[in-house]
Amino acid sequence: VSTQSTWGVLTMVSLKLQKRLAASVLKCGERKVWLDPNEINEIHNANSRQHVRKLIKDGYVIRKPNAIHSRARVNKRLEAKSKGRHTGFGKRRGTREARFPTKVIWMRRQRVLRRLLRKYRAGGKIDKHLYHELYLKCKGNVFKNKRVLMEHIFKAKAEQIREKALQAQADARKERAKQRKDKREAKDAETKA
Numbered sequence: 001v002s003t004q005s006t007w008g009v010l011t012m013v014s015l016k017l018q019k020r021l022a023a024s025v026l027k028c029g030e031r032k033v034w035l036d037p038n039e040i041n042e043i044h045n046a047n048s049r050q051h052v053r054k055l056i057k058d059g060y061v062i063r064k065p066n067a068i069h070s071r072a073r074v075n076k077r078l079e080a081k082s083k084g085r086h087t088g089f090g091k092r093r094g095t096r097e098a099r100f101p102t103k104v105i106w107m108r109r110q111r112v113l114r115r116l117l118r119k120y121r122a123g124g125k126i127d128k129h130l131y132h133e134l135y136l137k138c139k140g141n142v143f144k145n146k147r148v149l150m151e152h153i154f155k156a157k158a159e160q161i162r163e164k165a166l167q168a169q170a171d172a173r174k175e176r177a178k179q180r181k182d183k184r185e186a187k188d189a190e191t192k193a
Contacts, residue, residue, distance in 0.1 A: 013040055013044050015035055015040070015043060015044060017047065018035065018043050018044070018046050018047075018052065018061075019033050019035065021046070021048070021049055021052045022035070022052050022055075022056070022061045024049065025049055025052050025053055025056065026056065026061075026063045028063050031064075032063055032064045033061065033062075033063065033064070034061070034062045034063070034064050035060070035061055036059075036060040036061070036062075039055075039060045042055070042060060043055060043060055043061065109144075109145070110138065110139070112145075112146055113138040113143060113146065113149055114135065114138060116146055116149060116150070117131055117134055117135055117138070117149075120153065125153070125157070126153060126156075126157070130153075130156060130157075130160075134149070134152070134153065134156075
């Protein structure tokens with residue numbers, strides 16, 4: 001801000017009004033408003049927003065650019081943290097439960113397992129009875145991850161197929177025995193007659 005001589009005494013020109021009006025027009029704070037020190041008299045005469053707009057257009061009043069707040073150091077540290085640095089016991093403030101609750105772990109695991117079961121049921125890989133049985137087992141903490149559940153499903157399906165095959169064999173044996181019995185009975189009836 002320049003100085004102006006009045007009766008030989010140096011006095012400062014007050015531009016508080018102009019700064020306030022400029023801040024209002026520029027939609028920023030007063031600390032962001034720059035007033036040209038070489039055009040103090042011109043600026044001092046401005047007492048309306050319209051006049052201030054003209055000064056802004058002429059370049060006597062400018063909005064200062066935002067100061068840069070660099071995140072370079074933050075990004076560098078976060079990258080290191082993603083690799084596991086700066087996470088030792090000395091850097092931990094909360095308890096293990098507070099940092100990563102077991103409930104969150106449980107919910108994520110349940111969602112993963114239930115999603116898999118739904119997918120398999122929709123794809124016809126498991127029937128609704130096996131689905132329900134496995135759903136309850138998931139809830140009962142039987143499977144610790146997806147891989148274990150998949151292995152269990154493969155074994156259960158193999159067991160189902162084996163049981164079906166055994167049942168089919170047994171039915172075939174029964175049928176053959178029945179046919180033999182019927183044949184024998186027919187033969188005996190013929191010999192008696």
